Amino acid sequence: MGIKVTPIAFESLGVRSMCTYIETQNTRMLIDPGASLGFRYGKMPHPLEYRSLMETRKRIYQLAEKVDMIIVTHYHIDHYTPLKMTDYLWTWTTPDEAEKLYEDKRVIIKDYKNNINLNQRRRGWIFWKLLNKVKCKIEIADNRVIVEGDTKIIISKPVPHGEENSKLGYVLMVEIEEKNERILFASDIQGPQTKMLTDWIISLKPDMIILSGPPTYMPNTVKNIDETISNIVKIKMEIKHTILDHHILRDKKWKYYFDEIKEKAKNDNIIETAAEYLGLELNALECVRDELYEKEEPSTEFTKWCKSIRKHRGKEPPPI
Numbered sequence: 001m002g003i004k005v006t007p008i009a010f011e012s013l014g015v016r017s018m019c020t021y022i023e024t025q026n027t028r029m030l031i032d033p034g035a036s037l038g039f040r041y042g043k044m045p046h047p048l049e050y051r052s053l054m055e056t057r058k059r060i061y062q063l064a065e066k067v068d069m070i071i072v073t074h075y076h077i078d079h080y081t082p083l084k085m086t087d088y089l090w091t092w093t094t095p096d097e098a099e100k101l102y103e104d105k106r107v108i109i110k111d112y113k114n115n116i117n118l119n120q121r122r123r124g125w126i127f128w129k130l131l132n133k134v135k136c137k138i139e140i141a142d143n144r145v146i147v148e149g150d151t152k153i154i155i156s157k158p159v160p161h162g163e164e165n166s167k168l169g170y171v172l173m174v175e176i177e178e179k180n181e182r183i184l185f186a187s188d189i190q191g192p193q194t195k196m197l198t199d200w201i202i203s204l205k206p207d208m209i210i211l212s213g214p215p216t217y218m219p220n221t222v223k224n225i226d227e228t229i230s231n232i233v234k235i236k237m238e239i240k241h242t243i244l245d246h247h248i249l250r251d252k253k254w255k256y257y258f259d260e261i262k263e264k265a266k267n268d269n270i271i272e273t274a275a276e277y278l279g280l281e282l283n284a285l286e287c288v289r290d291e292l293y294e295k296e297e298p299s300t301e302f303t304k305w306c307k308s309i310r311k312h313r314g315k316e317p318p319p320i
Contacts, residue, residue, distance in 0.1 A: 003181050005208065007274035008059055009035045011249035014052030014283040016078040018246050020185060020210055021063050024178045026149035029069040031174055031185050032079040033060050033101060036091045038286070040250075044306045046292040047299075047320040049285045053092045054320075064101045071141060071153075072109045073172040073187040074161065075116075075123040080109075082123070083130035089314025102136045108155070110172055111142045115158035117169030141172055152177040159197060162190040162214075163223055175204060182206045190214050190247055191228040198231040201239075208241040210274075213248025216257060217287070229260060236265035245274045249284045 003024050009017035017035040021028070035056045037045040045053075060081075064070070072080045077091055081098045085091070109131075110116070112124025131138055146153040154177065158170035174185040184206035191214045192198045201209065214228045236242055244261075248254050261271060275282045285292065298306075301319040305312075 001181060001207070003176060003178055003183055005183055005210070007210070007243065007245075007278060008063060009056045010245040010274035011247075011286065012245050012273035012275035012282050012284050013056070013278075013280070014049065014285050015056050016246075016250075016286070017056070018079065018185075018187065018210070018212060019056075019060055021067070022176055022183065022185075024148075024151040024176065026151040026178070027069055027153075028067045029071060029153075030060070030064060030067050031071045032073055032187065033064060033070055034076075034078050034080045034091070035060065036078040038090065040286055041290045043289055043293060046285065046289055046296070047302055047318065048292055048296070049289070050092070050318050050320045052283065052285060057092045057097070061097055061101060064105070067105065069106045069108065070102060071155070071172075071174055072107070072127075073141070073174065073185075074110050074169065075112070075120040075127065076188065079188070080127065082127060083134070086315045088317040089309065092317075099134050102131060102134050104135060106137045106139065107131060108139045108141045108144070108146070110170075111140045111158075115142065115170045117167065120169050150178055159189060160194070161188050163193045173201075175206065182208075184209045186211045188212045188246070192231050192235075193223070193228045195231070198234055201235060206239055208243070209235065209239050210243045210245075211235070212246040213244050213254075213257070215247040215250065216253065217247075217251035229257060230264075232271075233261050233265045236261060236269050236271045237267060238269075240269050242269070242271040243274055243277050244271055249273065250286050252287045254284070254287065 006021040008021050009015050009019040015035045018032050020031045037049050083098050084095050087093050112128050141155045143157045144155040154175040156173040160166045161168035161171050171187040176183045305318045
């Protein structure tokens with residue numbers, strides 16, 4: 001494959017993210033350069049998760065130095081890196097490092113005014129305002145076609161973050177074409193959960209799709225999990241290579257859903273996690289957080305740090 005696709009941060013790699021590096025003959029880009037952790041099973045992230053987040057941040061910042069373009073599909077903190085924040089609690093970010101991430105780049109961002117819910121509108125506006133103080137070129141992404149030599153980047157109109165009329169708002173899909181190759185980055189569509197979006201994705205005929213699976217660990221957020229799994233089955237039947245990761249790997253039962261998809265879609269097309277695609281050992285940590293706490297009890301210092309969050313508000317790194 002001439003287009004180089006490298007997953008940088010995903011749940012199968014130890015953090016919440018879909019950060020992906022894509023390189024063509026004409027351009028290099030990072031899509032959704034964010035990573036985060038979250039509260040789960042009534043517990044703070046385990047020290048192993050914080051170590052994974054710290055290392056992930058290093059990879060993102062190092063890769064950002066050599067890209068020409070950064071694309072942000074929406075404003076959830078696992079998909080972009082906020083500016084002017086010191087946050088070791090969820091994102092492991094500092095103002096200086098975040099600014100360098102975007103500096104001297106073409107930064108193409110989700111429209112923060114239209115087709116967006118209230119929370120993301122606020123985050124997007126703050127991000128745009130602060131980004132204007134950074135030495136970079138800012139562009140609105142929605143429904144765009146960008147041509148760089150033989151490379152065509154097609155950014156979709158806003159599509160639902162999950163089900164139709166989702167309270168979580170809208171996200172953008174990014175299609176990269178070069179010669180006879182086509183890659184589709186489907187961001188947080190959480191499925192897809194609708195026939196319309198499934199049919200649209202298949203009609204694009206990508207050689208590879210990078211797909212956010214449904215949040216099966218929160219079944220109340222997916223109206224019909226069986227229908228969503230059926231949509232993924234259709235995609236596997238039609239698309240040669242599917243990287244399925246993100247929300248679905250926060251579920252302890254994620255392998256059950258993968259097995260179901262493979263059983264129903266028996267062909268030679270590939271469906272795998274980001275870690276499997278890279279040939280790495282699976283490192284899904286959040287879904288087994290309760291087990292991590294049992295196997296490796298955190299230090300007294302770490303426990304004290306967790307209990308003092310209201311005081312330091314994540315501005316001090318955890319003792320890991």
